Each structure stands twice: as structure tokens, then as C-alpha cells.
Amino acid sequence: MNSNYTFPEGFIWGAATAAYQIEGKAAGDPMGLSIWDTFCKRESAIKDGSSGDDACRSIDFHERDIDALNYIGANAYRFSVSWPRLFPKEGGEVSPAGVDYYSRLIDDLLGNGITPFITLYHWDLPQYLEDKGGWQNRETAFAFADYAKKVVGLFQDRVEHWMTFNEISTGLGKGYRDGIFAPGLRLQGRELANVFHHAALAHALAVREIKTLAPTNQAGIVCDPLTPVPLLEDEEHIEACRKAYSAWSGYWLDPLLQGTYPEDYAGLPDIKEGDMDLLAPEIDFLGLNIYSGIYVRAGGEQGFEAIEFPRDYPSAHDLDWMKIVPPALYWGPRFATERYGADSIFITENGYSTDGALGKAETCNDLDRIHYIKHYLMHLHRAIREYGNIEGYFCWSLLDNFEWSEGYTKRLGLFHTDDKTFERVPKLSADWYRAVIRHNAIV
Ligand code: BG6
16 A cells, blocks of 8 residues: 555554543442542533443453454553552552453453553542542542552553553643532632642652562653644744743643743642652653644734634534644644653544434444544654654544543544443444554555
8 A cells, every 4th residue: 555654663553541431330349439430420510411330341341342452453552440440448458350350451452462551540539539638638649659559560560551640631620620520629729739739749659669660661641731733834933832832731741741840830839848859750651642732823922822713613523622633743742842852752642522412323434533533643644754752643542432521422432332232333433543553554
């Protein structure tokens, strides 16, 4: 096959999921509650009143997930482990049922030549920790480091790639500032700054644990900075984007990745002695989740202006934040590389949402998803040509799943999940992505 868009040899092609979004609960499951179990019970918290109680029932059908990965020919799978599944009680022993589940999953992945990439925290904090203040409580950072140490200890013989957090900005921002994700709080000022600071601390402590226990393992974090895209590609507008990048995300990215707080923000969280020395340990890779971007031009008081999207600008169905901006997959890695000197980057999420109300046949005829991913990949290809530090791409998501506060009203999978039989059916995009992987090129 002829393609102008061939990827480097050994490029990692995968798909991603998260525990609460796919696992469900087994009958008589000994797992503990997470903040999402609690949050889903709140009136109007979830668009369709649903929860992740069933989700895709991967807890019963993980072989089907492996089949799906094999179908597309993925060489890697990004999934998360659930803290309350592994540690149902505070200070308690690890759950043998939880260990058994992840152990079988890891073995089956490896047996099929699929490299596991594990996220330690994809938003499902144990409720017992939230009862003590959750991420508002500094002690949660230490609890997380201890949890990370135990999980890595359990699986490091078979798993090499670890991600501490998924999207601190969205997970904690929507959960502790906007009140629309678990635990549904609306904090401001110092209280909110502490939440982000504790997460930065937790990440740092966990990386230290991982590298002490398994020095040859790869430790990283998955971030989702807003991506500015220059309206015109000239130095003036690119410089404006750099300013926007820093203004929009510096307050949570800088402490994570360079161990500093921006000047106009420093001092806001409660920083204890020694904290700043701990922050931003060296990591082996940076994960970026990029779905959209914001067009920016030079001007205004801060030296940049975000250009408002017109009301009819194309976005994924009914998902206002998912504006379709393919160049974001070039500028996102570029700005992260420039600002934080990232040597190794994975695109840990990128994907497209369709309307959950569509029937199965229409859902599977997802030409729009192919269109979306294809154009994003073209821009990623440019970033690889220019920077050479991008090692892999994970499509979000492998399966249609529980989409947080959207419930099941949105579908982002390469595979349709039947809500009664939990059968996974490949969409057109799964066939297309499989060809991309087979040819290691955009087709
Ligand atoms: C990312 C998350 O922010 O976006 C995923 O890491 C999530 O867990 C995905 O599913 C899609 O977002 P939403 O809001 O449609 O669920």
C-alpha cells in the first residue's frame, strides 16, 4: 500500500479504556466503593441516570476485550486498575479477587503480544478516602504513593509501563471545582489549589516508589493541557500560543513537570517545607490526551487571544467541548516538547464521540470517526517528522463504555458494546484502524 504517511518502525498502536468505564461489578464482588459509585446515585449527576455498575462487564468478559484488541492488531493496551477493587478497605489487605482479575488480564495480553500500559488512577478514588477529604487531604498523596508501590510490586514482573494519573486537570477540575464529576464539589481559591498540589505531590511520590522498586520500568503521567493552535503559522501567532499554553495550564502542569508554580500563582496552595524539592521527578514518558484545540492569535493584554468558535463550527455530536481541530495533534506534542523537554511522548487518548441514541447499525457505520482520526493522525505524523519523540498512539476508546457524566448517551468506541449481551461488535472504524496498524501508515 502506498502512503505518504508511514509511521516509524516499532510505533506503538493501541487503544485505551479505564476501569470504572468498562469493568462493572461481578456478582458478590468484594470491591469497595469509589467516589463514582456515590456520585452516580446523586440526582441528575449523570445525564441518563446510569452508572458504571454494568458498563461493559469486562470483569466477566475480559477475553472479549483481548479479542477486540487482536482484531485491530493492537500491540499495546492502555487500561487502568481500580484502587477500590484492589484495596476494598482502608488499610486492609489487597483483594485476592482483584489481583486475580488483573493478573489474568495481563497474562492474556502478554500471551497475545500486547504490551500493557497501566494507569494507576483514572478518577475512581476509594470512597473511604473521600470521606477523609479525598484530594483536599494531603494524606491522600501519601496513600496514593503507598497504593502505587503495592500495585507495582504485584505486577512489575510482567508490566513495564506505568502512568500515575489520568488527566489531573479534567478529573480533579470537574470533580472538585465544577461539581460535575465525582465527588461533585465546588471549591475555589486555596482549597482548590491544594487539591492540585496534593495530586502533584502524589504523582511525585508515586514515581519515586516506582523507580525505587522497579528501576528499569517506565514511569509517566497522562496530561490534558488545552492545546492552542495558531490561527496563522508564523512566529507571532506561535509565540502567542506559547503564552496561552502557559496561562491556561501552567498552574497544574508546571508543578508536575518542572517543579515550579507560575509567578502569579505561587504561594496559593499550602506548600510544606520540602515539597518543592519533591515535585516533578524525572519521568520516562509523557502521555498526552488530545481531542480538541483552541485557535489563538497574537494580541490582547496577555499577548494572545483565543478565537471563539462560531456556533456551527463542527464538533462531535452534541459534545460541545469536542470541537474538531486536527492540527491540535501537531501543536500539542510540539508545545509540550518545547516547554517541558519531553523526550518521549505517547498520545494516550484521542477519539471521537457519536450519539448514543443511534441504533447498532448506524453506530457501527462510523465514517465520521474515521474522518476525524485520519485527519488528526496526519498532523501527528508531522509532529513525528519534526520532533521524532512520539512513540505511540492510543485511540479512545476500545469500546463504547460508561462516559462519566454523559452516561451511555455518547459512544466513543472502535467497538460497539451491546447493552444486553455485552458482545463487542467492530465498527467501520475498527476495520479502518486495523488497516492503519497493519500498514503502519495512514490508509
Ligand atoms: C477523557 C477521559 O477526558 O475523555 C476519558 O480520560 C473519557 O476517561 C474521554 O471517557 C471522553 O470524554 P467524555 O466526557 O465524553 O466521557
